[in-house]
Amino acid sequence: MSASSSTAPPSQTIVVKIGTSSLTRDGNQTALSVLARLVETLSSLQNQGHQVILVSSGAVGVGCARLGLTERPKAIEQKQAVAAVGQGRLMRIYDDLFTVLEQPIAQVLLTRNDLMQRSRYVNSYRTFQQLFKLNVIPIVNENDTVAVDELKFGDNDTLSALVASLVGADWLFLLTDVDRLYSADPRANPEAEPITWVQHLGDLDIDVGDRGSAWGTGGMITKLEAARIATSSGIRMAITNGQSPENILKILAGEPLGTQFAPQPKPNNARKRWIANGLAPNGWLYLDPGAVRAISQDGKSLLSAGITDIKGQFQAQDAVVLCDRNGQELARGLVNYNHYELQQILGRRSSEISMILGYDGADTVVHRDNLVLNPDVAGLAMKPLVGEE
Ligand SMILES: Nc1ncnc2c1ncn2[C@@H]1O[C@H](COP(=O)(O)OP(=O)(O)O)[C@@H](O)[C@H]1O
Numbered sequence: 001m002s003a004s005s006s007t008a009p010p011s012q013t014i015v016v017k018i019g020t021s022s023l024t025r026d027g028n029q030t031a032l033s034v035l036a037r038l039v040e041t042l043s044s045l046q047n048q049g050h051q052v053i054l055v056s057s058g059a060v061g062v063g064c065a066r067l068g069l070t071e072r073p074k075a076i077e078q079k080q081a082v083a084a085v086g087q088g089r090l091m092r093i094y095d096d097l098f099t100v101l102e103q104p105i106a107q108v109l110l111t112r113n114d115l116m117q118r119s120r121y122v123n124s125y126r127t128f129q130q131l132f133k134l135n136v137i138p139i140v141n142e143n144d145t146v147a148v149d150e151l152k153f154g155d156n157d158t159l160s161a162l163v164a165s166l167v168g169a170d171w172l173f174l175l176t177d178v179d180r181l182y183s184a185d186p187r188a189n190p191e192a193e194p195i196t197w198v199q200h201l202g203d204l205d206i207d208v209g210d211r212g213s214a215w216g217t218g219g220m221i222t223k224l225e226a227a228r229i230a231t232s233s234g235i236r237m238a239i240t241n242g243q244s245p246e247n248i249l250k251i252l253a254g255e256p257l258g259t260q261f262a263p264q265p266k267p268n269n270a271r272k273r274w275i276a277n278g279l280a281p282n283g284w285l286y287l288d289p290g291a292v293r294a295i296s297q298d299g300k301s302l303l304s305a306g307i308t309d310i311k312g313q314f315q316a317q318d319a320v321v322l323c324d325r326n327g328q329e330l331a332r333g334l335v336n337y338n339h340y341e342l343q344q345i346l347g348r349r350s351s352e353i354s355m356i357l358g359y360d361g362a363d364t365v366v367h368r369d370n371l372v373l374n375p376d377v378a379g380l381a382m383k384p385l386v387g388e389e
Pocket residue numbers: 018019020021022175176177178180181182183184185186187206207208209211212213214215216217218219220
């Protein structure tokens with residue numbers, strides 16, 4: 001090979017999320033050596049020319065340590081107050097460690113609303129791009145202190161996948177307190193089988209229990225939801241042990257460590273990724289087989305004639321989920337009618353709409369430009385659809 005044909009890997013965008021269970025020991029002592037190795041790993045990725053984002057939990061855990069609380073608070077206002085104590089201390093630890101390596105960092109605190117509103121979403125995207133240009137590593141957390149229940153990500157696994165989708169990342173790494181995904185919770189079931197590669201989320205048949213460790217939020221359920229968001233945005237994902245952050249470098253070099261998830265074909269533009277993942281759906285539209293075929297095979301828009309039922313309360317331009325008759329999720333999109341209007345025109349031809357409503361409306365209920373097909377229909381079905389019997 002000639003000297004000019006470089007074998008250096010091209011610059012990639014890499015999002016790394018670390019959970020409370022890896023950042024703290026017994027929930028309240030900061031795991032300094034883990035943090036130091038994480039900081040070294042991320043700085044070395046940055047020095048190799050990659051664009052790096054860290055999504056770090058730990059505000060509540062570090063806040064508890066500072067206040068001498070031995071249990072994670074349950075009441076929302078207590079959690080918000082404790083997070084306000086912990087977030088500053090967490091950033092101080094990161095800044096001290098990154099400063100040793102002369103790596104500048106930034107704090108980015110987000111709420112769900114920031115990614116739901118298109119203008120804020122685009123602004124967040126621009127801020128990340130500027131930070132990359134300045135060679136800064138952004139450190140992201142949920143803005144716990146202000147997030148109200150209905151506008152919470154709730155867990156940083158989902159947040160990290162949405163951030164990865166926002167910036168069009170190549171990789172999402174979830175660092176946690178187990179070395180990989182198993183067929184069942186390895187703490188409860190020592191016979192659980194390790195899983196190293198997931199080609200299609202829908203093929204997974206595993207037991208994830210209903211919670212994580214005492215200090216974590218969401219356990220494996222939210223990590224699989226993150227995998228759904230990330231892989232459907234064309235991002236490759238890995239779950240690996242937070243005790244060995246340097247495994248990130250080995251995985252990037254091709255070692256089969258942790259559990260790795262294959263990326264699916266990604267929506268071809270950022271706006272479609274926003275429709276698929278940034279928005280929280282307010283409605284569910286149930287389609288007849290003809291409409292299912294039209295949107296999933298023929299690339300057509302959704303017309304009122306193909307809708308058999310609707311659920312939820314939504315306004316025009318809200319995000320809705322398109323399902324088949326069994327509630328299987330097929331696509332997400334922006335709807336052109338509110339739920340009251342749609343209730344009157346469902347099952348009817350487009351040419352009848354103006355007569356029924358008394359005014360001219362759009363010919364389509366969801367235009368194909370505002371519709372994103374689910375690349376792994378079976379995978380999405382893991383998440384129960386709100387509003388379904
Ligand atoms: N099938 C499974 N495979 C691996 N871990 C599982 C599984 N089901 C549940 N878990 C639990 O998920 C926990 C990790 O989730 P969590 O505590 O929320 O971590 P983090 O703080 O890193 O987000 C593990 O400690 C493990 O007990």
